[in-house]
Amino acid sequence: MQRTLTIIKPDAVRAGNAGNILAHLQKEGFRVIAMRQTQLSEAQAKAFYAVHAERPFYGELVEFMTSGPVIPAALEREDAVSKLREVMGATNSKEAAAGTVRNLYGTDIQNNAIHGSDSPENAAIEVAFFFPTCELV
Structure with a gap:
């Protein structure tokens, strides 16, 4: 079993799509092992997305991710990282394949409903960022 992190982004939380997205992930075989709703501070968003600090979209990304509540969740299944990226x-x-989470619940490159870890190494870092002292079940 492998773990990964997803974040249901502010646009999807605002639109009331969090439950649908979680159900979609569970239908794809993901098990939620930790989850919470939180409001990211600017410092937290900057720290989480520090890898993008030199990219032109960094400021807008931080602003967007602090614009409303988010729902980070640690997920588990076989090949969790690659499967989540696929789902x-x-x-x-606008370019996402039909039936994918971003196709169903996102609207553009920023308001794309969901974040997912891009590697097993980053998944471990990202899970620890949001759930540092939690016992993952």
Whole structure:
């Protein structure tokens, strides 16, 4: 079994799609092992997305991720990282394949409903970022 992190982003939480997204992930075989709703501070968002600090979209990303509540969740299943990337769809919701989370619940490259870890190494870091002292079940 492998673990990964997803974040249901502010646009999807605002639109009331969090439950649908979680149900979609569970239908794909993911087990939720930790989850909470939180409001990211600017410092937290900057720390989480520090890898993108030099990219032109960094400021907008931080602003967006602090614009409302988010729901981070640690997920588990075989090949969790690659399977979540597949189920999420392309970063730009307009280019995401039919039936993917971003196609169903996102609207564009920023308002794309969901984040997913991009590697097993980053998954471990990201899970620990949101659930540092939790006992994952």
